[in-house]
Amino acid sequence: MPAMQTFDSDGVPIAYIDVAPKEGEAEPILLIHGFASNHTVNWVNTSWVRTLTGAGRRVIALDNRGHGRSGKLYDPEAYGSDLMAEDARRLLDHLDIPRADVMGYSMGARITAFLALAHPGRVRSALLGGLGIHLVEGRGLPAGISEAMEAPSRDDVTEPTARMFRVFAEQTGSDLKALAACMRGSRQTLSRAEVAQIEVPVLVAVGTTDTVAGSGPALAALIPEAKALDIPNRDHNLAVGDKVHKAGVLDFLAARP
Numbered sequence: 001m002p003a004m005q006t007f008d009s010d011g012v013p014i015a016y017i018d019v020a021p022k023e024g025e026a027e028p029i030l031l032i033h034g035f036a037s038n039h040t041v042n043w044v045n046t047s048w049v050r051t052l053t054g055a056g057r058r059v060i061a062l063d064n065r066g067h068g069r070s071g072k073l074y075d076p077e078a079y080g081s082d083l084m085a086e087d088a089r090r091l092l093d094h095l096d097i098p099r100a101d102v103m104g105y106s107m108g109a110r111i112t113a114f115l116a117l118a119h120p121g122r123v124r125s126a127l128l129g130g131l132g133i134h135l136v137e138g139r140g141l142p143a144g145i146s147e148a149m150e151a152p153s154r155d156d157v158t159e160p161t162a163r164m165f166r167v168f169a170e171q172t173g174s175d176l177k178a179l180a181a182c183m184r185g186s187r188q189t190l191s192r193a194e195v196a197q198i199e200v201p202v203l204v205a206v207g208t209t210d211t212v213a214g215s216g217p218a219l220a221a222l223i224p225e226a227k228a229l230d231i232p233n234r235d236h237n238l239a240v241g242d243k244v245h246k247a248g249v250l251d252f253l254a255a256r257p
Contacts, residue, residue, distance in 0.1 A: 001044065004069060007094045009087045012078075015039075015069035016062040016091060019049055024056020028097050029253075031061035032088060034106030034130065034240075035141070035186075036169040036179055038068030042105055046241030055250055060100070062091055064108070066178040074177055079185030085115040092122055101253060103127035105240055106212070110135060113190060116198050125201040125256045127249055130236055132206045134214035136222065138189040141165070141212060149180040161212070164237075195222045201256040202226035205248060207239030227252065 002017040017039060020026065029052055033042035039061035043049050052059045063070040064084055073079070088111060092100060101124045104112035109131035116126040128135070141161065148162035149169060157163040169179055202223050206216030208230050220228035229248040231239040239245055 001040070002049065006069070007091065009065075009090045012065050012071040012073065012087065014062055014065065014071070014087050014091060016060060017044075017049075018095065019053055019059045021053045021056045021058055026056065026058040028058045028060060028095075028100040030088060030092065030097075030100045030102045031059065032102065032104035032108035032111050033061070033064060033067070034104075034108050035183065036067070036165055036172060036174055037105075038063050038172060038174075040068070041172050042108070042240065048241065048246070051246050051250070055253075057101075057253075060091065060095065060097075062088065064111070064182075066182040067174065072175045072178040074181050076181045076185030079182040081110050081114045081186055081188045082118065084111045084186065085118060088112075088115050089119055089122060098122070099124050101125045101127065101256075103249065104129065104131075106130040106236065107186060110186070110188070113195070113198065114188075116200050116202070117190065117194060120199045123200050125203070125253070126198065127203045127205065127252065128219070129205045129245065130207070130210065130213050130239060131219070132204060132210075132214035132216040133218040134212070135190055135219055136192055136195060137214060138187070141183070141187075146180040146183045149176040149183070192222055195219070196224065198223050198226075200225065201252075203229055203249065203252045205229040205231060205239070205245055207231040207234035207236065207242070209233060210236045210239060212236040
């Protein structure tokens, strides 16, 4: 397991790993995980870190605020997607990395999109996994997830998606109160005009049976330099570490400017 480090992001302790490539050019890629997950569950256990370092990449992966070993905050206003994107930007600053490929999954893809829009000079390419047109349309995760985190027991949660996330949060040892605040504060969308302003190369990778993300091709069609990658027969949870996803990302990284 890679060793964790921490840095101060405007008063919030952010935990991260920084893993050198097996060999090669050491081009950096920053990985941003999804809601109720952490860097280990999203990127280490799915073999993404091993895959990317094996392909010559320097892999940096953080625990988002409210998640993993990073600082826990209980005010929903502390979890705006723009604020979480600044955590990622400050991590690049902390590591003296002027520009990196950035890959996010689900909530992490939303953060990646906000980062690419706010700081295009810092993002060499944006890889948006598990998030399609719902970045714009604002649908996706049901509104009851915050309440599911606050329920006395998972047995009190009946809505299937909300229950799935409650179970997942318990499995990842998450702070349920912090996650409730995060869900209330991090559901921002971007307009069609805003996503059209994303200037960097983009890969939108969504499972074909993902009912959470919305259409990947529909989002990619709105972004000037975007390509869509369908991950066959994979839902929101299983698409993350799928071999088609990994192969598509490696091909995209090899071909982008």
